[in-house]
Amino acid sequence: MSTDLTIHETSIPGVLLLDLPVHGDNRGWFKENWQREKMTALGLPDFGPVQNNISYNEAVGTTRGIHAEPWDKFVSVATGRIFGAWVDLRAGDSFGTVFTAELGPGQAIFVPKGVGNSYQTLEAKTAYTYLVNAHWTPDAEYTFLNLADETVAIDWPIPLAVAELSDKDRAHPRLADLTPMVFEPAGSDPDSPRTLILGANGQLGRELVTQLPNATAWSRSEFDIADLAAYGSVDWSQFDTVINAAAYTKVDEAETPQGRRDAWRINVHGVVELARVAIAHDLTLVHVSSDYVFDGETPEHTTDELFSPLGVYGQTKAAGDAVVMTVPKHHIVRTSWVVGDGPNFIATMQSLAERGVDPAVVDDQVGRLTYTSDLAAGIRGLLADSAPYGVHHVTSGGEPRSWFEIARDVFAEAGADPARVSPVSTQEYGRGKEMAPRPASSVLA
Structure with missing residues (x-):
């Protein structure tokens, strides 16, 4: 023996x-x-x-x-x-x-x-x-x-x-x-019914559905990640990969008593249940996160930077990231300043330009826009290329700019005079308003 x-x-x-x-x-x-x-x-x-x-x-x-x-x-x-x-x-x-x-x-x-x-x-x-x-x-x-x-x-x-x-x-x-059996490595074909998109009606979710038309896609009405009772009714063995594009993103409302509870319920407690499912069923969990997990004091944030969130929203996203890190097969995808099909900064500035409104826009917050088409393509690429598990930063390209500079560009592209946009500091802009703190630098390396 x-x-x-x-x-x-x-x-x-x-x-x-x-x-x-x-x-x-x-x-x-x-x-x-x-x-x-x-x-x-x-x-x-x-x-x-x-x-x-x-x-x-x-x-x-x-x-x-x-x-x-x-x-x-x-x-x-x-x-x-x-x-x-x-x-x-x-x-x-x-x-x-x-x-x-x-x-x-x-x-x-x-x-x-x-x-x-x-x-x-x-x-x-x-x-x-x-x-x-x-x-x-x-x-x-x-x-x-x-x-x-x-x-x-x-x-x-x-x-x-x-x-x-x-x-x-x-x-x-x-x-x-015999017909030989064919097995793709888990996640190597993200455009498969074995990929589940959660939050399919959000800006990113809609773009993911467009780029991954064969994936299974559930809106919040079909599956609420914060509804703990819903998890037991799902046959998780039918999936290899779960892309979590569902989140509470009302940054300012998160500072209110009800908003705080909702943010923690969705961004943390819901993510805990997703993590449990991913571990139990050996799933790859792709979790979309935010630059708000940082305080913005560092000019450019790296993937290994420690958490330093300023407000409730950022705190819940940081807590969600920490939970997902316990899943053996995980991709945490941090992004910033998302623009897609839905209410967003670009659409707001275009509307103001067309309606003759002259806005004051903060000039001391710097970052990069992220178009949902780029973000969804980045997620798809991570899965298709079997990228190493861990934390990734995905934004659109270009030099970092302030919201003020971006607003002027939008006015110019709309055929309006960019001088109609005036600069203002975050402190001035927030005077008299109930606003959550924002990172001064949202630049992700």
Whole structure:
């Protein structure tokens, strides 16, 4: 029996054979059948098992398979011994590749989704056990290969003619008749029904729906992230990725008693529930955040800068970011000064120019505009390129400018005299108004 935990590559990409230390004495034996920290340190994928199944086999020669399933498996033997055979049924150069091995209590094997799994018992009363990282569902798509397929030509220790097989297993198709299984890495195709857009009726949400027309999109009326009771009614296994474009964004109202409660309920408590779901179902969570998590004292904010929010809105966005950072697969996308389909600064200035109103606009807040088309494209790119998880800053380009400078440009483009726009300090502009504090610099590196 092995004394060291070791992992070996096999002829099938991603299929890993493990030697498990088994410690025995006159009473029997003990082993760590699954040990996440040790095994992942040696290269086993951190595949997140959610279910443990055991198949008990009374007789020698019991034969099962060849079944390829849409989830990963970690296979081992509790008692007895098996001859295992695995066939790659995934699309690609290794399609049809075979690996065989005998497994007893001292061995285990990791089988990625799409690799056909089969075994034959070599001892009576064999208990075959396996972990899987998805719950069984009748809607799952399986692929089956005949145990006697002449192409893969598995050399079964006990001839199939005398082995114990089910009628279903005897009737499975040959390799030539199979359609290879195709699996995209999670999130690699963001324009897929397995991507869920939350907050689909907001400025960014509408643009995401335009750029990702095949994604599943829910407005607040369809799914309110702050409605904790709603989470239990969703089959989260149908998604790989959740893009959270839902948020409370009324910066000034957040300073009022009711606004404070609403901001925390949506921007924090709702995000906590999303994070729990993402962790439990191994989802990639894309969370849209804000320059307001900073106080604006730094001329340009980096992705690793510590939080320093000034007002309630910024505090709730910072708290939401901190929650999302606990999700293993997360993208926090911070942005600034968003302009899209809906009420925004550009639309307001255009309206004032057309109506002959001469506004005073603050000239001591500096940042970059972010068009929702750029922001949505940035999010799509992060997912399509399988970017490293973490914090990202996404804005439109150009040199940082003040709101005053941008307003003058809007007036000029509207055919109005830009001199009609006058500069004013934030302090002067806010005199007599109930305004939340704003960062002086919203420039994101």
